[in-house]
Amino acid sequence: MSASPPPSEFSAGARTDYQRKVLAAWEDTGRNNSAAARILGIHRSTLRTIIARIKQRAREAQAKGLEQEAWDDKDKNGGASGTAKAKVGFEQAAGKGDVKFSYDGPLDRPMPIEELLEINGVSLETLQIEKVKVSAWGVTAKIKEYQETTGRDGQPWTVPTKQYLQAAKNYGIQVWLKDRETDPGAAFDAAVDRLVDKIRECPPPPKWNAQVMTGAFIAEAEKRMLEISITDLHVGKLARSNITGLHDWDSKIASSACLQAARYLLEWGAIRGFGQIVLPVGNDFFHTDTVRQNTTDGDHTLHTDVLWQDEFDIGCDVAIDLLDLCRQYAPVYAPWVPGNHDKQRSKAMTRVLHERYRNDDTVEVDNGSDKFKAYRWGTNLLGYCHGKDEPFQKLPLEMSTRWPKDFAECRWKEWHVGHGHRMKNCGLVVDGFEDQSLRVRMLPSLCASDEWHSDNCYHNLRSAEAYVWHQETAYDGHKPFNLDFVQ
Numbered sequence: 505m506s507a508s509p510p511p512s513e514f515s516a517g518a519r520t521d522y523q524r525k526v527l528a529a530w531e532d533t534g535r536n537n538s539a540a541a542r543i544l545g546i547h548r549s550t551l552r553t554i555i556a557r558i559k560q561r562a563r564e565a566q567a568k569g570l571e572q573e574a575w576d577d578k579d580k581n582g583g584a585s586g587t588a589k590a591k592v593g594f595e596q597a598a599g600k601g602d603v604k605f606s607y608d609g610p611l612d613r614p615m616p617i618e619e620l621l622e623i624n625g626v627s628l629e630t631l632q633i634e635k636v637k638v639s640a641w642g643v644t645a646k647i648k649e650y651q652e653t654t655g656r657d658g659q660p661w662t663v664p665t666k667q668y669l670q671a672a673k674n675y676g677i678q679v680w681l682k683d684r685e686t687d688p689g690a691a692f693d694a695a696v697d698r699l700v701d702k703i704r705e706c707p708p709p710p711k712w713n714a715q716v717m718t719g720a721f722i723a724e725a726e727k728r729m730l731e732i733s734i735t736d737l738h739v740g741k742l743a744r745s746n747i748t749g750l751h752d753w754d755s756k757i758a759s760s761a762c763l764q765a766a767r768y769l770l771e772w773g774a775i776r777g778f779g780q781i782v783l784p785v786g787n788d789f790f791h792t793d794t795v796r797q798n799t800t801d802g803d804h805t806l807h808t809d810v811l812w813q814d815e816f817d818i819g820c821d822v823a824i825d826l827l828d829l830c831r832q833y834a835p836v837y838a839p840w841v842p843g844n845h846d847k848q849r850s851k852a853m854t855r856v857l858h859e860r861y862r863n864d865d866t867v868e869v870d871n872g873s874d875k876f877k878a879y880r881w882g883t884n885l886l887g888y889c890h891g892k893d894e895p896f897q898k899l900p901l902e903m904s905t906r907w908p909k910d911f912a913e914c915r916w917k918e919w920h921v922g923h924g925h926r927m928k929n930c931g932l933v934v935d936g937f938e939d940q941s942l943r944v945r946m947l948p949s950l951c952a953s954d955e956w957h958s959d960n961c962y963h964n965l966r967s968a969e970a971y972v973w974h975q976e977t978a979y980d981g982h983k984p985f986n987l988d989f990v991q
Contacts, residue, residue, distance in 0.1 A: 517564075523558055530555055537551055617677065632681070633680070637677070639677075641676075642671065645672065699856060725778055730769075732769050732770070733969045735788070737761075737788070738758065739758045741791035741808065750952060759818060766826055769968065769969075770833055783826070785838050786841040787841045787890055792808060792849070793847060815849075820857075835868075838868065838869045841875070841888045878906070883915045883976060903942065917942045922946070950967065
């Protein structure tokens with residue numbers, strides 16, 4: 505015969521057969537709420553409520569027992585007691601005067617926060633406690649005791665036998681919860697690392713095989729560099745012509761327009777011949793930067809045509825296709841230029857590109873965190889930044905400060921910026937600002953105006969540009985790709 509299980513410490517709180525059955529099932533399963541609920545055929549929340557009620561009654565019974573012990577100790581010592589007393593008056597029904605009651609012993613304690621959270625099914629795995637407020641107040645309760653007997657009809661009957669006052673203290677607990685904080689940098693690095701592991705499992709890109717270039721200037725090809733500027737692509741941006749009155753724009757259109765412009769500009773450059781390609785990436789390549797579809801520092805949700813996960817995947821696919829296309833013509837240098845829309849997302853994309861072409865000598869992805877980048881080609885020094893927060897008038901001094909040796913040795917110096925989506929009429933030249941033999945060009949964008957830009961009269965001629973730079977004779981011309989005239 506198996507031994508009976510030991511009585512539960514909460515047995516005093518189970519006052520009905522059903523409560524005792526629930527308590528027994530809970531104890532038999534090692535106080536596992538889910539297992540006990542399955543045995544009883546009830547929901548977990550129902551079981552938690554019943555167990556919480558049993559626990560509360562058990563504590564009340566325990567407090568009452570301590571009170572009785574204090575009364576016994578008081579009688580033994582002739583009424584003396586070393587604990588504080590709370591005295592209340594009570595008028596008996598018989599009207600024989602006041603009866604003094606005192607409460608000795610510890611007052612009831614507030615419910616532990618862990619127990620409170622457990623009863624309400626709150627897990628601290630995803631949440632954390634922000635603050636706790638505990639309040640307490642004294643109360644006097646009228647207690648009635650009953651005795652079970654049998655009525656005249658033979659049915660069980662409960663009759664009152666005793667009543668008295670009990671002083672106690674009530675507690676109120678308020679708990680404020682918030683999402684458990686995680687280190688944004690650590691979460692970002694972990695996500696990128698998982699993506700990098702997947703990339704390393706992919707097959708390597710096809711072996712580089714430069715296209716045959718023909719033209720009158722092919723003999724000078726190795727001295728020329730082709731710069732392809734496709735800025736502010738805004739993958740994920742949503743614009744509809746029936747709302748803006750102009751052009752449609754979404755992820756599919758952005759992907760197609762980007763590759764179409766690259767092919768056109770590469771074929772144009774191949775006629776002149778070149779031995780190097782510079783392809784800046786970033787510059788608001790993505791439209792949003794967060795899971796809430798905000799910009800990096802923005803707090804309002806932008807209109808997008810895809811979920812944030814799909815926006816990132818589509819952008820990475822376009823960037824890889826773009827680099828694979830360029831590397832068929834010449835070695836590629838791809839510096840990352842952070843934008844104001846997508847600093848985190850474009851940084852993650854350049855990490856993907858870096859891993860994709862890690863073992864490819866024809867592609868160099870510069871994903872350094874510096875917002876300013878530069879590339880020297882012979883007597884040309886080209887600087888890159890996004891252009892949102894950088895004053896044009898300070899860029900000449902910025903270039904001389906950051907790259908003093910190259911600045912002194914190069915005769916042709918330019919900054920290429922984005923952000924404005926169009927050529928900027930500033931200073932002495934139409935396409936930028938020129939000061940002390942240094943030119944700042946604001947580059948155009950392929951993307952269309954969305955509802956907000958259209959409502960505020962911000963429009964642009966949708967285009968991308970390619971520039972040719974000669975090692976000795978500097979600027980050698982440029983070619984635009986005008987999207988509105990080729991569709």
